[in-house]
Amino acid sequence: MAIDFSLTQEQEALRALAHEFAEREIKPRAAELDRISDPAAIFPWDIYEKGNRLGFNKTLIPPEYGGLGLGELETCLVVEELSWADAGIGSTYFVHAMQLLTMQDAATDDQKERWFRAICEDPEERFFVSLPATEHGVAGNLQPRDLRGSAVNSGPIRPEEWATHRTVPPAEQREFTTVAVEDGDDYVINGTKRFITTGGRSKLLLTWARKGQESTDYSAMGQFLIPADALGVSYGHVEDKMGQRLMQNAEVIFDNVRVPKRDEMLELGKTPAVRGGDAEVAAVFTGIARRAYEEALAYSRIRYKGGAKIIFHQAVQTMICDMAIKVLTARLLMLRAAWQNDQRAGYTAHNNMAKIYCSDVAVDVTSKGMQVFGGYGYMRDFPMEKLYRDARLGPIYHATNEMMMVGQLVRWLASLDTIY
Ligand SMILES: Cc1cc2nc3c(=O)[nH]c(=O)nc-3n(C[C@H](O)[C@H](O)[C@H](O)COP(=O)(O)OP(=O)(O)OC[C@H]3O[C@@H](n4cnc5c(N)ncnc54)[C@H](O)[C@@H]3O)c2cc1C
Numbered sequence: 001m002a003i004d005f006s007l008t009q010e011q012e013a014l015r016a017l018a019h020e021f022a023e024r025e026i027k028p029r030a031a032e033l034d035r036i037s038d039p040a041a042i043f044p045w046d047i048y049e050k051g052n053r054l055g056f057n058k059t060l061i062p063p064e065y066g067g068l069g070l071g072e073l074e075t076c077l078v079v080e081e082l083s084w085a086d087a088g089i090g091s092t093y094f095v096h097a098m099q100l101l102t103m104q105d106a107a108t109d110d111q112k113e114r115w116f117r118a119i120c121e122d123p124e125e126r127f128f129v130s131l132p133a134t135e136h137g138v139a140g141n142l143q144p145r146d147l148r149g150s151a152v153n154s155g156p157i158r159p160e161e162w163a164t165h166r167t168v169p170p171a172e173q174r175e176f177t178t179v180a181v182e183d184g185d186d187y188v189i190n191g192t193k194r195f196i197t198t199g200g201r202s203k204l205l206l207t208w209a210r211k212g213q214e215s216t217d218y219s220a221m222g223q224f225l226i227p228a229d230a231l232g233v234s235y236g237h238v239e240d241k242m243g244q245r246l247m248q249n250a251e252v253i254f255d256n257v258r259v260p261k262r263d264e265m266l267e268l269g270k271t272p273a274v275r276g277g278d279a280e281v282a283a284v285f286t287g288i289a290r291r292a293y294e295e296a297l298a299y300s301r302i303r304y305k306g307g308a309k310i311i312f313h314q315a316v317q318t319m320i321c322d323m324a325i326k327v328l329t330a331r332l333l334m335l336r337a338a339w340q341n342d343q344r345a346g347y348t349a350h351n352n353m354a355k356i357y358c359s360d361v362a363v364d365v366t367s368k369g370m371q372v373f374g375g376y377g378y379m380r381d382f383p384m385e386k387l388y389r390d391a392r393l394g395p396i397y398h399a400t401n402e403m404m405m406v407g408q409l410v411r412w413l414a415s416l417d418t419i420y
Contacts, residue, residue, distance in 0.1 A: 022085035066120030083287025088246030098277025132193035199250030243389030278351035285362035359394025
C-alpha cells in the first residue's frame with residue numbers, strides 16, 4: 001500500500017489537542033479581540049502563552065534543544081486548527097514556524113544551540129521569531145531578477161518596455177535599503193522594515209540586510225539573528241489591518257545595531273534547501289475555509305426561507321457542495337506539500353501551489369459562505385464577515401500569489417512536459 005491518507009495516532013492526538021485549545025481558548029474571544037480599535041492593544045499574550053506551553057511554538061525544534069522534534073505536517077495540523085478559530089493567531093505561528101525552518105537549514109550549530117534552546121527554555125513562554133525582510137520599496141519575497149532590472153523609469157510605461165518586460169521601479173525603490181556594514185568582529189545594521197509580523201512582540205529578528213553599500217545583488221543579502229531588544233532596535237507604526245488583527249504587524253527600525261559576525265547565518269541563495277513556510281501559510285487558509293464551510297452548513301440547516309430550510313434550496317446546495325470540494329482539495333494540497341517537505345524532497349512547486357490555491361480558496365469559500373448567510377453574512381454579529389476579512393490577506397502576504405506564479409511556479413512548470 002503505497003498511498004495512505006490517514007494520520008498516525010500521534011498526529012491525530014496533536015490535531016485534537018490543537019482543536020480543543022482553539023475551541024476553548026480562542027474561539028469564544030476572537031470576535032471581541034478583533035473589534036479592539038487600537039491595533040497595538042490587541043495581541044492576546046495569555047492565549048499565546050498557553051499555546052506555547054503546549055509546545056505550539058516548538059513543534060519544529062529538535063528534541064536535543066528541548067523541542068518537540070516534529071515535522072511540517074504536524075506543524076500544519078496545529079496551524080490549521082488554530083486558524084479555524086482565529087487566523088491572526090494561526091498566522092503568528094505560521095510566520096514563527098517559517099523562521100524555524102530557515103534556521104534549521106541556515107543556522108550554525110552554535111546559533112541553534114543558543115537560539116533553539118532560548119525558545120524552549122523561555123520562562124515567559126513568549127518566544128516568537130520575526131522575519132524583518134520587507135521594506136517600503138521591496139517585498140522580501142522578490143526573485144533575483146526583480147532586483148537586477150536594468151531600465152529605470154517613472155511615469156508612463158513606454159511601448160518598448162512592454163516588449164522587453166523590463167519595467168522596474170526607480171533605483172531607490174528597487175534595492176533593499178537596510179545595509180549591514182562590516183566593522184571589526186561585527187556588522188553594523190541600519191534600515192527600516194515594514195509590515196513585520198510579531199514586530200514589537202517577538203524576541204528574535206531574523207533580519208535581511210544588504211552586505212555593503214554598493215552591492216545590489218540578491219546573493220549579497222545577509223541573514224542576521226538579532227535579539228529584539230538589541231541596542232538600536234526600535235519599533236514604529238503598528239499596522240491597523242482589515243483582518244487577522246490578533247497578530248501584530250509593525251515597522252522595525254535598525255539604528256546602528258551592532259551584530260557580532262557569529263550571528264550571521266548562511267547567506268540567502270547559498271542555503272542548501274531553505275524551506276519557505278508555504279505549507280504552513282496554506283494551513284492558515286485551509287483552517288479559515290473549513291470554518292466558513294462549517295458555519296455556512298450549520299446556518300443552512302436552521303434558516304427557514306421560501307417554505308423550507310435553505311439547505312433544501314438547490315441554489316444553496318450548489319454553494320455548500322462547491323465549498324466542501326474546495327476545502328477538501330485545499331487540505332490535500334497543503335498536506336501533500338508538508339509531507340513532501342518532511343521527506344526533504346527539496347523545495348517543490350507543491351509548496352507554491354498549496355499557498356496560492358489555499359489562499360484563493362479561502363477568499364472564495366468565505367465569500368460563498370457570506371452568500372449563504374444572506375444579509376446576516378454582512379453583519380458583524382455573525383461570523384462570516386470576519387472570516388472573509390481574515391481570508392483576504394492570503395493572496396497578498398508571504399508573497400503575492402502573482403509573484404509566486406511568475407517568480408517560481410512558472411519556471412517549474414516550464415521545465416516539465418506534464419504536471420506530475
Ligand atoms: C499582514 C501582513 C503581514 C506581513 N508579514 C511580513 C513579515 O513578517 N515579514 C516580511 O518581511 N514581510 C511581511 N509582509 C510583507 C509581504 O510579504 C508583502 O506585502 C508582499 O510580499 C507584497 O509586497 P508589497 O506589499 O510590496 O506589494 P507590491 O510588491 O507593491 O505589489 C503590488 C502588486 O504588484 C504585483 N507584483 C509585484 N511584483 C511582482 C512581480 N515581480 N511579478 C508579478 N507581479 C508583481 C503584486 O502581485 C501586487 O498585485 C507582510 C504583509 C502583510 C500585509
